[in-house]
Amino acid sequence: MLPANPQSVLADILAAANAVVLGKSTQTRLALCCLLAKGHLLIEDLPGVGKTTLAHTMARLLGFQFSRVQFTSDMLPADILGVSIFDRERADFRFLPGPVFCQILLADEINRATPKTQSALLEAMEEGQVTTEGETRPLPEPFFVIATQNPSSQVGTFPLPESQLDRFLLRIELGYPDQAAERSLLESGGRREQLPALAARVAPGDFALLQQQTAAIYAAPALFDYLQLLVAATRNEPRFVHGLSPRAALSLLAAARAWAFTGGRSMVLPEDVQAVLPAVARHRLRLLSGGQAAAEDMAALIRSVPLT
Amino acid sequence: MRRRPGVALELGAVPWLLAAALATTVPHAEHLPPWLSALVGSALLWRAWLWYRRRPLPARWALALLVGGCVAGIAWQFHTLLGKDPGVALLVVFMALKPLEMDNRRDAMVVILLGYFLLLTHYFYSQSIPAGLWLLSTITLLTATLIRVHGGAQPVAAIARLACLLLVQALPFMLILYLLFPRVSGPLWGLPQDAYSALSGLSEQMSPGSISSLTQSGAIAFRSQFAGEVPEKADLYWRGPVFDDYDGLTWRARPPAGGPARADPLIEARGQVHAYTSILEAHNQRWLLALDVPTRLPPDSRLAPTLEVLAREPLRVRSRVSFVSALDYRASVAEAAAVLQQSLALPAQFNPRTRALAAEWQSLPPREIAEAALTKFRHEPFYYTLQPPLLGPDAMDEFLFTTRRGFCEHYASAFVFLMRAAGVPARVVAGYQGGEVNPVDGYLTVRQSDAHAWAEIWLAGQGWVRVDPTAAVAPARIEQGIAAALPEGEPLPVVVRIDADWLRQLRNRWEAANNSWNQWVLGYNPQRQREVLSRLGLADADWQKMTATLAVLCGTALLIVTLWTLPARRAVDPVQRAWQRYCKELARRGMARAEWEGPLAFAQRVARERPDLAQLTSEAAACYAELRYGCQGDARLGQLQQCLHRLPPQRRRKA
Numbered sequence A: 001m002l003p004a005n006p007q008s009v010l011a012d013i014l015a016a017a018n019a020v021v022l023g024k025s026t027q028t029r030l031a032l033c034c035l036l037a038k039g040h041l042l043i044e045d046l047p048g049v050g051k052t053t054l055a056h057t058m059a060r061l062l063g064f065q066f067s068r069v070q071f072t073s074d075m076l077p078a079d080i081l082g083v084s085i086f087d088r089e090r091a092d093f094r095f096l097p098g099p100v101f102c103q104i105l106l107a108d109e110i111n112r113a114t115p116k117t118q119s120a121l122l123e124a125m126e127e128g129q130v131t132t133e134g135e136t137r138p139l140p141e142p143f144f145v146i147a148t149q150n151p152s153s154q155v156g157t158f159p160l161p162e163s164q165l166d167r168f169l170l171r172i173e174l175g176y177p178d179q180a181a182e183r184s185l186l187e188s189g190g191r192r193e194q195l196p197a198l199a200a201r202v203a204p205g206d207f208a209l210l211q212q213q214t215a216a217i218y219a220a221p222a223l224f225d226y227l228q229l230l231v232a233a234t235r236n237e238p239r240f241v242h243g244l245s246p247r248a249a250l251s252l253l254a255a256a257r258a259w260a261f262t263g264g265r266s267m268v269l270p271e272d273v274q275a276v277l278p279a280v281a282r283h284r285l286r287l288l289s290g291g292q293a294a295a296e297d298m299a300a301l302i303r304s305v306p307l308t
Numbered sequence B: 001m002r003r004r005p006g007v008a009l010e011l012g013a014v015p016w017l018l019a020a021a022l023a024t025t026v027p028h029a030e031h032l033p034p035w036l037s038a039l040v041g042s043a044l045l046w047r048a049w050l051w052y053r054r055r056p057l058p059a060r061w062a063l064a065l066l067v068g069g070c071v072a073g074i075a076w077q078f079h080t081l082l083g084k085d086p087g088v089a090l091l092v093v094f095m096a097l098k099p100l101e102m103d104n105r106r107d108a109m110v111v112i113l114l115g116y117f118l119l120l121t122h123y124f125y126s127q128s129i130p131a132g133l134w135l136l137s138t139i140t141l142l143t144a145t146l147i148r149v150h151g152g153a154q155p156v157a158a159i160a161r162l163a164c165l166l167l168v169q170a171l172p173f174m175l176i177l178y179l180l181f182p183r184v185s186g187p188l189w190g191l192p193q194d195a196y197s198a199l200s201g202l203s204e205q206m207s208p209g210s211i212s213s214l215t216q217s218g219a220i221a222f223r224s225q226f227a228g229e230v231p232e233k234a235d236l237y238w239r240g241p242v243f244d245d246y247d248g249l250t251w252r253a254r255p256p257a258g259g260p261a262r263a264d265p266l267i268e269a270r271g272q273v274h275a276y277t278s279i280l281e282a283h284n285q286r287w288l289l290a291l292d293v294p295t296r297l298p299p300d301s302r303l304a305p306t307l308e309v310l311a312r313e314p315l316r317v318r319s320r321v322s323f324v325s326a327l328d329y330r331a332s333v334a335e336a337a338a339v340l341q342q343s344l345a346l347p348a349q350f351n352p353r354t355r356a357l358a359a360e361w362q363s364l365p366p367r368e369i370a371e372a373a374l375t376k377f378r379h380e381p382f383y384y385t386l387q388p389p390l391l392g393p394d395a396m397d398e399f400l401f402t403t404r405r406g407f408c409e410h411y412a413s414a415f416v417f418l419m420r421a422a423g424v425p426a427r428v429v430a431g432y433q434g435g436e437v438n439p440v441d442g443y444l445t446v447r448q449s450d451a452h453a454w455a456e457i458w459l460a461g462q463g464w465v466r467v468d469p470t471a472a473v474a475p476a477r478i479e480q481g482i483a484a485a486l487p488e489g490e491p492l493p494v495v496v497r498i499d500a501d502w503l504r505q506l507r508n509r510w511e512a513a514n515n516s517w518n519q520w521v522l523g524y525n526p527q528r529q530r531e532v533l534s535r536l537g538l539a540d541a542d543w544q545k546m547t548a549t550l551a552v553l554c555g556t557a558l559l560i561v562t563l564w565t566l567p568a569r570r571a572v573d574p575v576q577r578a579w580q581r582y583c584k585e586l587a588r589r590g591m592a593r594a595e596w597e598g599p600l601a602f603a604q605r606v607a608r609e610r611p612d613l614a615q616l617t618s619e620a621a622a623c624y625a626e627l628r629y630g631c632q633g634d635a636r637l638g639q640l641q642q643c644l645h646r647l648p649p650q651r652r653r654k655a
Helices: A008-018 A027-038 A050-063 A077-081 A117-127 A179-188 A192-197 A206-217 A221-236 A246-262 A270-281 A296-306 B011-030 B034-052 B059-078 B082-103 B105-122 B129-151 B156-180 B212-217 B336-342 B352-361 B366-378 B395-403 B408-421 B471-472 B475-479 B499-521 B526-535 B545-566 B572-587 B599-609 B612-630 B637-645
Strands: A042-045 A068-069 A082-087 A090-099 A104-107 A129-132 A135-138 A146-150 A168-172 B218-224 B237-243 B267-282 B294-296 B299-301 B309-311 B319-331 B426-431 B444-446 B451-459 B463-467
Touching: A008 A027, A008 A206, A008 A246, A027 A050, A027 A168, A027 A206, A027 A246, A027 A270, A042 A050, A042 B463, A050 A068, A050 A104, A050 A146, A050 A192, A077 A082, A077 A117, A077 A129, A082 A129, A090 A135, A117 A129, A117 A146, A135 B366, A146 B218, A168 A246, A168 A270, A179 B444, A206 A246, A221 A246, A221 A270, A221 A296, A221 B011, A246 A270, A270 B599, B011 B034, B011 B082, B011 B105, B011 B129, B034 B059, B034 B082, B034 B408, B059 B082, B082 B105, B105 B129, B129 B156, B129 B499, B156 B526, B156 B545, B212 B366, B212 B408, B212 B451, B237 B451, B267 B294, B267 B499, B319 B463, B352 B366, B352 B395, B352 B408, B352 B499, B366 B408, B366 B471, B395 B408, B408 B426, B408 B471, B451 B471, B471 B475, B572 B599, B572 B612, B572 B637, B599 B612, B612 B637
Parallel strands: A042 A146, A042 A168, A068 A104, A104 A146
Antiparallel strands: A082 A090, A129 A135, B218 B267, B218 B444, B237 B426, B267 B319, B294 B319, B299 B309, B426 B451, B451 B463
16 A cells, blocks of 8 residues: 655655754755665764764654664674573573664664674674574564764774675765754754654555655666766776775665655656765775765766766 | 866776877887986886876876976987977877876877877888888777777777777778879978988998998898890999099099080990889989999989989989980090090009009000909909908008908909009999899899999090909809808898798898888879879879869768768767757857756756746756656657747847
């Protein structure tokens, strides 16, 4: 059963999210796109700009079961995945599921955990299942990870390696709110209090249908041409260590479909690709001069590929 | 470093560009100073390494320093920056350094264009067949690089095929331009004087060793094609400069005598005449080497009093000249007394023994004196060698009585000395003797190693008679050629002394191919062009006629190529065309769409900046987006085309 009007549902979600996270309409739309495209989201910015609020808001609006893990350096895989304890009554081991058994896992400050813990999470992200003590257990459907990390205080952290960064469909930055948004934030107080009051805007199970519709958004041969040119341009750009992988190209297409869907269109346009490119590509491209590709690099990349 | 604008260069195109840079600079290594070649090589290697390791390019200031250093080095090496050699050196350096700042497509284009230009400069140095083949493959490589830079990654075979196809398409134009472009005599641009300094051949004077050193070159002096039979080898005396002034060491041609101009030398030809055409290699002297004695001369030449044929200008390019010669002749029977007097002159001192010997013969008739001298050469142990001992001031005495070892110039000059001392007018003639018929094309090939010197004496009633004292010493030299006359171990060039049959055949084929190349490709001068044109039915073509024909033929060829390639061109999508036309119209109204800008984004920008065009543009953009990126078919094509017509007429812009 399809939602009566998917566009109005999506608009409703976005409007509600923007009412909580002020002045960040692009980021909330990207976050929604990420979930529609069945991808995991990485939010990177300074503390206190609303990373957690955004993640929490999305979970509540979509009506998903939500758990939050604050990563620390002494955390062990079992702290996330769960642990088996001996049940005396049954004279057997009983598995106590960890916080990962949920629909949206908010992994706060993921780069504080050790690589061992990070990789435990990664299996869950990639496979949608968890293996502990020789037993594989499926995770609920859908399963999203929204991870946040704080780029500035790198002391005592374990930056995610490229291979793990690649598993996040999108990475967004929030940045400071603009003056008007900050003013209304100050006037109306912190946002966290509003969160419990948020009602789900999607009926259970409907989100899966929205995801199906997203995947069915039409992409024309001309669009594939453009997308391939864009990906080829990242591979030929001498300032990047290497270009986008085929998996990244798939991610780009999926995210562009979701962007077109949230824009109310039934086909993907080059504008959609251009809009999601920074979020898809920046954490996957490393500069030869060190560091990740900047927003200006993405703009230059887009300008270098003419639309035919 | 700030990023310069422009389309980024694909990494995969860099090896192509480096290969093109290498191919265009490598042949110049032959004549560039070694330090420059090493520098060029290491610059290209450096760039290749940077590419391989994906390192960033060197900073601008470092490159500027490098360029400045190279220019200073070239200025120091050549003492100037102008002229052929320093100019080429500069171009080569630029070609090697430009890749070091090459990071966008525009730089790549500069490299490719520079490469095409560098190709041209190779013809300053060599116009041979290997050079031509090398340049042909290099032009293919450059064209392939052009394709790679603009066409993106493709299989090498596909790129090569396209490059060859492009060159094949250019072929008709090349032929038409080659055949019909109005030719001018001489090179199109003046070359500096030093361009001719390296030409070899007989010189204006003869001293011991001058001919024997020439003999050590296997280079070709000229080729001749006879209309009829080729005469006997022993009769092939090709006359070069005539020397009648001796200072005890060196024979020189006397400067033209003052006083009244003498009548033309009287030549009385007897018996059969031979017509032949020679292709003379440039030797930077005026004489044209004709068979003794010429009775009909090519235009723009004259017969000197001493019977050699002189051109108006020194021979600086390979030339094709036709002669008729009579092998049996009498020349200058009525020679002026002053000339005969000059032909007896000797330096006052030195060589007492030779003079004494000549004095013994003085009473004999002139012909017997000559016979006596030849008998002396024939019977005493004279020895024919390229490596004679050095002689002192009494050179003739030492040679005739002590060393008795010498080359043709020794024999000729000793003979003339003896004749003059005995009172017979005599002179030395330099030139070439013999030659070898190339069975492949029937041309008689005469090399520098066939250089020779002989003598002429004047006999009353018979005029100047040729006497070749070398024939008395080494008859094989005249009858079979120099290789047979000299013993093993003499320093003769290898091409002359080839024994293996297959090798000789290979050499013959190669030289025949070269000859055709020289005649038809390099020697295609105004005269040849006229010949070809009259054969094509375009007699008496002046440049206007030629230009008209050129234009017509080029147009026809262009039409044919167009018709050939047109069907292969992808038909432009009507949707694309309609959108592009709409964008063009908008650009005329001051709203240009950026190349990368999508339709809806463009429409939004128009809405912000030009509200008057907003509605129409967003309609057109929506149509286009639907047509190109949607799946609804071509239903809205008409609407998109209508948008173009509904655009308001252009406003007049005021300055």
